[in-house]
Amino acid sequence: MKMLGIEKRFVNAPGHARAVARAAQELLAQIEVHPGWRYLDVGCGVGSAARAIAESHDLDVTGVDIDPEQIATANAGTPRPNLRYVTMNATALQFGEAEFDVVASSMATHHIRRWEAALGEMVRVLRPGGYLLYVDLMFPEWLARVGRLLVPVMGFPSKKQLDRFASQTGLAPVFQSRSALELHSIYRKAG
Numbered sequence: 001m002k003m004l005g006i007e008k009r010f011v012n013a014p015g016h017a018r019a020v021a022r023a024a025q026e027l028l029a030q031i032e033v034h035p036g037w038r039y040l041d042v043g044c045g046v047g048s049a050a051r052a053i054a055e056s057h058d059l060d061v062t063g064v065d066i067d068p069e070q071i072a073t074a075n076a077g078t079p080r081p082n083l084r085y086v087t088m089n090a091t092a093l094q095f096g097e098a099e100f101d102v103v104a105s106s107m108a109t110h111h112i113r114r115w116e117a118a119l120g121e122m123v124r125v126l127r128p129g130g131y132l133l134y135v136d137l138m139f140p141e142w143l144a145r146v147g148r149l150l151v152p153v154m155g156f157p158s159k160k161q162l163d164r165f166a167s168q169t170g171l172a173p174v175f176q177s178r179s180a181l182e183l184h185s186i187y188r189k190a191g
Contacts, residue, residue: 017048020106023184024049025056027133028102030175030186033057037101040064042090042122043108047074047083054083059102064088090118095125102126104133115155116165123169128191132171138162138183159183 024041035058041050044063051074054061063085065071074085088094090105091114103122109115119134126132138159139147147156162183166173170190177184 017046021049021052023135024104024106024133025052027104027135027184027186028053028057031131033059033102036060038062038099039102039104040100040125042093042103042105042118043111044074044085045070047077047085049104049106050074050085051077051083054080058082062086064090064093066090091121093121093125097124098127099125100127101130102133103130106135108136109157110137110155112155113153115157116161119165120169123171123189126189128189130189131174132187132189134183134185134187136183137181138178139181
């Protein structure tokens with residue numbers, strides 16, 4: 001689902017963009033990264049986090065977002081040989097299986113009604129032994145149920161659902177940090 005204009009104004013604000021990039025850097029710092037690894041940022045928006053990763057690491061970085069306007073803004077930045085942005089739906093990633101060493105998604109899945117399908121795609125394109133870096137709003141189960149009834153176009157992941165999904169798809173938690181409604185996680189894919 002594309003964000004509304006008011007959401008874009010908030011999400012694309014320089015301060016918020018820096019915070020998202022900083023959170024991506026902090027999660028990536030929790031794992032041993034190897035030069036040349038392929039890194040995918042799903043729901044990259046205007047590409048702030050993907051750009052920060054490409055500038056600070058010797059990684060091949062791809063950012064994808066469903067909104068062509070966000071991708072156009074991302075592509076308007078200074079080109080880098082190790083960075084590209086592509087318009088793509090997170091529930092139907094146009095990559096082969098196990099193409100990426102790290103797949104990241106920050107504050108995106110709550111915008112996706114079929115968030116489990118999007119996460120399934122992220123796991124599919126992640127190589128065995130690779131890492132999923134995941135940050136999003138995490139609702140209590142009761143609130144997630146109410147949210148799905150009231151706003152069916154949005155995704156309302158809950159910690160219980162995410163834990164079940166991880167277990168079913170062979171993702172082992174490596175790191176988790178939680179605030180009131182936000183979860184920062186690193187999972188490693190079995191393999």
